[in-house]
Structures are given as structure tokens and as C-alpha cells.
Amino acid sequence: MSEQRLEKRQFGHRARLALSPVLSLKADDQAHAARTMWNLLHAWWQMMPKEKRTLAHADAAIRQARADIDFLAVLPAQAAQAVLKTYFQAWKNCWGGWAAAPNFKARFRSVLSVDIPQGRDLNIVRVHRRWGMVNIPKVGRVRFRWTKDLPVGKHANTDNRITGARLVKDALGWHIAFRVQALEAKPEPHQGPEVGIDMGVTVPIALSDSETYDHDEWLTVQEQAKLLRLEQRAARRKQHRKPGERTSRRLKHTYDQIAGLRAKAKRRALDCQHQTTTAIAIAIAIAIAKKYGTVVVEALNITNMVRSAKGTVDQPGKNVAQKAGLNRSISGEAWGRTVTMLTYKTAHRGGTLVKVPAPYTSRRCSACGFITPGSREDQATFVCKNPDCDWSGNADHNAARNVLHLYRIGLVAIPAAGRAVVRRAKRVKPAAAR
Known part of the structure; x- marks a missing residue:
């Protein structure tokens, strides 16, 4: 060599x-x-x-x-x-x-x-x-x-x-x-297949080729019950602490137990992310050395997505508790860490990762391209309301195909000065199609 x-x-x-x-x-x-x-x-x-x-x-x-x-x-x-x-x-x-x-x-x-x-x-x-x-x-x-x-x-x-x-x-x-x-x-750059990825909460990762990556809860039922008991115990012990009083050893010990369970959940989530991103970057089958040449994801502004809905005193927010639960679910999936792993793992194997604009990818029909209200009848199903189309299918796979389509038409999001700038990039055809 x-x-x-x-x-x-x-x-x-x-x-x-x-x-x-x-x-x-x-x-x-x-x-x-x-x-x-x-x-x-x-x-x-x-x-x-x-x-x-x-x-x-x-x-x-x-x-x-x-x-x-x-x-x-x-x-x-x-x-x-x-x-x-x-x-x-x-x-x-x-x-x-x-x-x-x-x-x-x-x-x-x-x-x-x-x-x-x-x-x-x-x-x-x-x-x-x-x-x-x-x-x-x-x-x-x-x-x-x-x-x-x-x-x-x-x-x-x-x-x-x-x-x-x-x-x-x-x-x-x-x-x-x-x-x-x-x-x-x-790594030699290769013209492998292209795939779009839609990241969500109910379905963590959905690919445009109808493949889905899911996971169980990071803590077992017994561990979740133990975590709840410890949090309730910490809340009770904290009530008896006077303002300015030092934290007792019992309360510190309870905090350490809570931190241990949360660290265990984070370690399992990190391991699952590594396995999932590696499976996307390379093929599990021995016959295929490289699975995807281009991985396309959405340019998500996660900081704005997990912003609180409390509002102000003059204009209080609505559905604050529901939004807080959604924010916790989004933070628990760690979409930004998934994109970071995909970036260096695909680059190490000769592939590339591209970001495209995120608006309307989950509301647009991947068959006809129309955006019609009421197309998301539930969380899992997408039904196009266009009379000339009437396409229906899995909502997450529909969004992943829209993500891939934006890349194929050359609509790429380039990060600049802390914001995403959209530009049309010239797409190079694979060597086999020339």
C-alpha cells in the first residue's frame, strides 16, 4: 500500500x-x-x-x-x-x-x-x-x-x-x-446508495428504504420504580431541610443513587446509539462492504424545539405540561449526538452526511409532493388528502423519503454564523449512471 x-x-x-x-x-x-x-x-x-x-x-x-x-x-x-x-x-x-x-x-x-x-x-x-x-x-x-x-x-x-x-x-x-x-x-469516496433519515420520538430512526431502528426503555420496570421511590424520598428529605442548612448525608446518598440510575440509562442509550449508527454506516451483511454512500438528515434546531412553553406573565403559554413532556422525550433521544456519530462514522468509511431543510418534511406527501391539512390522522399513518393522489403509508418513512428527495433536487442546508442557510447544490451523478 x-x-x-x-x-x-x-x-x-x-x-x-x-x-x-x-x-x-x-x-x-x-x-x-x-x-x-x-x-x-x-x-x-x-x-x-x-x-x-x-x-x-x-x-x-x-x-x-x-x-x-x-x-x-x-x-x-x-x-x-x-x-x-x-x-x-x-x-x-x-x-x-x-x-x-x-x-x-x-x-x-x-x-x-x-x-x-x-x-x-x-x-x-x-x-x-x-x-x-x-x-x-x-x-x-x-x-x-x-x-x-x-x-x-x-x-x-x-x-x-x-x-x-x-x-x-x-x-x-x-x-x-x-x-x-x-x-x-x-477511505476512498464511493458512490453508494443514498438514504434519508427521519428522527422522531415514537420511532427514533426511520429510513427512506422502509427500515426502522427502535429501542426499549433505558431502564427496566423495576429500575424505573426504584428511581421513582428515590426521587420521592429525596423530595421528602429536602422538605425538612431549613434554608441555608447543609445537605445531610442521607440526602446526598439518595442523590448518589439517583445519579447512578440515570448514568446507567445514559450508558445504555449511548451504546444503542453507537450500534445503530454503525449499522447505518456499514452493512451488517458480509457481502456488502459499504451500505450507504450518502446519509441525508434534517438540519434541526434542537435548542428551539426544546424551548419551554411557559410564556410570560402577560401572555402565559398553553399546554405547558404536555410541552415539557415532549421536551424531555426529545432531549432523551439525543438527536444531535446521533448526527455527530453518523458524521464521523460515514466519513471514516468513505461516505458523507448531508443536511437538508427541516420544514414540512413530515407534512408533505412523498408521492405527489402536496402539503394538505389533516394528512397526519395519527402519529403513525400519513394519508394524503389530495384527490388525485390518496396515497397512504407510514408517516416516518414518508418523512424520510421527503428528506432524501430534498437532497436529490439539490436543496442543502449549509450552517453559517449559527443559522442554517439553504442553497441548491449541484448533484453529481453516480459513476454507474453516467
């Missing part, structure tokens, strides 16, 4: 760590030290004049802080340098208009994390079909769940290696996110 067809690809892989209580406390101490280092840097930044806010002065400041404050010594020096670089990068992102200005990190509202910038410090070894061992600086050798082949040992070289990692803690415990660099064959 020639050098021109190879490219370096960087991606991440997250695995669950099996930490003992002692090692978990060590990781917690490092994470709190990293958070304190961030807050000290932020305080230093606010006190220093503009001309002294340089990387060299900040490096000298954190070195002095590590020498003066004892508990900061639990944080490895490389991790402290990573906090410094991340803080300066946060300001660059703010100046570029990509993010808000960095702020203090509170103890209970911040995600605990520690960066390991050097991949050579990890010393990863696979010891079992399901488990591997990794070395965490100032913590020790720790087992992690082996769910993906990593470039370690004889499979590692300058082009295929692990460049670093990051420890992250959530409601389910500590995880490690590896940063992997791999030299892979550059």
Missing part, C-alpha cells in the same frame, strides 16, 4: 476501571488536586496584569504552588502541566468565540478528571480476554475492562500507539479514556 493512501487517525476509547476503595481515594485526591490547581490558576489570572499572563509566568506560579501547598503533591507533575495547558487553551477557545470564559470549578458540580499526557507511562498489558492492566502515576497498577484491541506491546509503533489517557469519574465510578493514534488506509 502506497504512502499517499495512508493517513493518521486519532480517536478515543473509554474503558471502565476496577479500582479498590484505597485506589479510588487516591484517584479522588488527584482529581481534587487538579481542580484546585485550576482554581489557583484562575485566581492568578485575575490578579496578574495583562502583560504578565504568559505561559512561562503561569508555569512558575504552579511550581511555587506545588512547593507551598502539601496536598498538591499527590498530583503528578505531568498532570499539573496538563492542567496549565488546558486552562490556556480554554482562554483561546473563548477568544475565538467557540466557548465561554473559564471559571472556578466547584467541588460538587465539577466532573472529577485527571490527565495522563504521556502514553509511555501507562505500560498497558492485556492479561485476560476481558481485562487489561494499566499503570496510573501515583496510583499503581489497575485493571480495566478490555473491550477493544489497543495498539500495545508488539502491535505498538511510532504510527500506531497510545499517546495518553484521561481519568474521568461519573456516577458509575472511575473510567479511563485512552487517546489512540493509528495509521490507517485513507
Whole structure:
């Protein structure tokens, strides 16, 4: 294989760590030290004049802080340098208009994390079909769940290696996110079939070729009942707390249990999204190497879709509770995350993802193109009211075919300055049709 067809690809892989209580406390101490280092840097930044806010002065400041404050010594020096670089990068992102200005990190509202910038410090070894061992600086050798082949040992070289990692803690415990660099064959653009996708609440994903991807509830009936009991218990205990009084340990424990169940639901939803988007990007059948060459989705403004319907005091909203339930359902499906996954997965396999304008895709008949009132008799069925058509079928598949038709006529939504700009793009015919 020639050098021109190879490219370096960087991606991440997250695995669950099996930490003992002692090692978990060590990781917690490092994470709190990293958070304190961030807050000290932020305080230093606010006190220093503009001309002294340089990387060299900040490096000298954190070195002095590590020498003066004892508990900061639990944080490895490389991790402290990573906090410094991340803080300066946060300001660059703010100046570029990509993010808000960095702020203090509170103890209970911040995600605990520690960066390991050097991949050579990890010393990863696979010891079992399901488990591997990794070395965490100032913590020790720790087992992690082996769910993906990593470039370690004889499979590692300058082009295929692990460049670093990051420890992250959530409601389910500590995880490690590896940063992997791999030299892979550059995907060749292919003229595969085109497919339109309609994303909804009742039917999460419906394709224009009449295929549907659905899922069950993220929590079982028993887990939903337990979550309800915990939320009611937390509400009762919160009633007995006086204004300004600290949260009791019992209430914190209840909050932790609620967070654990919600994190479990999120993990299952994320796994389902990965499996669904991978199935769309490639074919499950062995005979077809690439299933879809072009994936077409709607350019949805999800922020406006989940906006509250409460209204104002002068003009109160209507059906506020129903709209709130719909907003929760839309947020639970995470359409934006699905589009993000489809974007990089189709690109990695030589395909492409295109966005088209969203208005009237669910109300337009895919057979005749007319928009007639009353065509959606119920949530699942579309019946065209045009006397010359009278077509009926699945409403979600009808919307997906409309999405695909907008791409085929060249109506593409191009994001610009925070809004979608519609333009007609010249469509290239497949090589077989020329």
C-alpha cells in the first residue's frame, strides 16, 4: 500500500476501571488536586496584569504552588502541566468565540478528571480476554475492562500507539479514556446508495428504504420504580431541610443513587446509539462492504424545539405540561449526538452526511409532493388528502423519503454564523449512471 493512501487517525476509547476503595481515594485526591490547581490558576489570572499572563509566568506560579501547598503533591507533575495547558487553551477557545470564559470549578458540580499526557507511562498489558492492566502515576497498577484491541506491546509503533489517557469519574465510578493514534488506509469516496433519515420520538430512526431502528426503555420496570421511590424520598428529605442548612448525608446518598440510575440509562442509550449508527454506516451483511454512500438528515434546531412553553406573565403559554413532556422525550433521544456519530462514522468509511431543510418534511406527501391539512390522522399513518393522489403509508418513512428527495433536487442546508442557510447544490451523478 502506497504512502499517499495512508493517513493518521486519532480517536478515543473509554474503558471502565476496577479500582479498590484505597485506589479510588487516591484517584479522588488527584482529581481534587487538579481542580484546585485550576482554581489557583484562575485566581492568578485575575490578579496578574495583562502583560504578565504568559505561559512561562503561569508555569512558575504552579511550581511555587506545588512547593507551598502539601496536598498538591499527590498530583503528578505531568498532570499539573496538563492542567496549565488546558486552562490556556480554554482562554483561546473563548477568544475565538467557540466557548465561554473559564471559571472556578466547584467541588460538587465539577466532573472529577485527571490527565495522563504521556502514553509511555501507562505500560498497558492485556492479561485476560476481558481485562487489561494499566499503570496510573501515583496510583499503581489497575485493571480495566478490555473491550477493544489497543495498539500495545508488539502491535505498538511510532504510527500506531497510545499517546495518553484521561481519568474521568461519573456516577458509575472511575473510567479511563485512552487517546489512540493509528495509521490507517485513507477511505476512498464511493458512490453508494443514498438514504434519508427521519428522527422522531415514537420511532427514533426511520429510513427512506422502509427500515426502522427502535429501542426499549433505558431502564427496566423495576429500575424505573426504584428511581421513582428515590426521587420521592429525596423530595421528602429536602422538605425538612431549613434554608441555608447543609445537605445531610442521607440526602446526598439518595442523590448518589439517583445519579447512578440515570448514568446507567445514559450508558445504555449511548451504546444503542453507537450500534445503530454503525449499522447505518456499514452493512451488517458480509457481502456488502459499504451500505450507504450518502446519509441525508434534517438540519434541526434542537435548542428551539426544546424551548419551554411557559410564556410570560402577560401572555402565559398553553399546554405547558404536555410541552415539557415532549421536551424531555426529545432531549432523551439525543438527536444531535446521533448526527455527530453518523458524521464521523460515514466519513471514516468513505461516505458523507448531508443536511437538508427541516420544514414540512413530515407534512408533505412523498408521492405527489402536496402539503394538505389533516394528512397526519395519527402519529403513525400519513394519508394524503389530495384527490388525485390518496396515497397512504407510514408517516416516518414518508418523512424520510421527503428528506432524501430534498437532497436529490439539490436543496442543502449549509450552517453559517449559527443559522442554517439553504442553497441548491449541484448533484453529481453516480459513476454507474453516467
